[in-house]
Amino acid sequence: MKTNAKYLAIALLISTSAWAQENISIGPIAGVSIANLRGDIPNNDWKAGLTAGGFFNYSSNSGLGVSGQVLFTQLGAQINNKTNDINLNYIQVPILLTYFLGQKGNTLRPKVFIGPHVNFLVGAKDRNGNDISGESNNPNYNSIDGGVTLGAGFNYRIQNKIWLNVDARYGVGLVDITKSAANELRNQNFGINLGVSFPFGSYNERSGTINTR
Template sequence: MKKVIFVLSMFATCFSSEVIAQKNVSFGPLVGVNFSKLTGNQPYSDWKTGSTAGIFINYSGESRFGVNGQVLYSRMGGESPNGASKGHLDYLQIPIMGTYYLNGRGNKFRPKVMLGPYIGFLLKAVNENDVSINPEGATRPFKGVDGGAAMGAGFNYAIGRMVWLNADVRYNLGLTQVMNTVSDVHNRSWGINVGLSFPLGEYSPSTGTLR
């Protein structure tokens, strides 16, 4: 976990310095759907559907590289193989991803690939009846922090002079154990996300827009 926090801190420091220096920044809301499960020998090893919502901030440099940071509410967990029960793990997730655009600034349609670490803070763990599956006690079943790698691909599309549609398909690979009572249990999830970005700071003088 210390390694995950260290990597996140390094990304955040680089992101902040670039933002201050360039100010080619946009931000906006994001919503999505995810399909998640837990690995290992535990009850929720099959895929289930959840939701994602939050805000994001983009930095796009003069080159094809950029950085994307997000703060998300994400409902993860899994379903029992026979479909009899579901476990919902609600996280506050913070992914920070390096972004590479497949074409240059000034294009209306910009495909992209993304990769970076994330950290998640468990808000609550309940079953389908909203009953806690992480009760208070000497040893709570689920850990309070999750960390891993986020990777994906998508595009930014200009729908107005100052507004961009952001869309991506993402895979989250949990690298830390999420349970105290069972070993080798990790989060896995696929997500489809859509957002709108609006300018923050200065425009690029070459295009008059932000990405």
């Protein structure tokens, strides 16, 4: 009887240890992007767009973590007193240093984050769907944009190892997105996003290896 109890205690210890070490999660994310352009552009205003993609999260025992994301994001602006749009569609890749508040294992984990993002332009159209990207040998917009994303939110455990991820963020472009020498434009946007994370595996800080489920 004592032997069985000892084996049960060992099994519980191993199970608990494996749960604690499982610190990488992945999942889908979607939200709303409210975008505008800064710079040499008159009579412009904010416009709504979509954000959708996927992410991975890593969280350490200290509360620090990293989130890497690949997103389709709609940026641009309303122009000419809201009579037309500049719709800039990007594949956006943010790498966000994240700090989780509260204790690891809590049902609710508030978080703050900041980090760089890179945008890859995949299309530019006006409100009527006309292509405004320019000629292939004379484009109107740069194909790559870069900036900084910062924000805050929370992760909420909806069942064992599955978390609802909620955040509000602001992204500011640091690169002139136009090819014109006469003016400069930079992206900016606010976003509200929802995601669901599922366990993927664990990262061992000592060995630098990742063990998947």
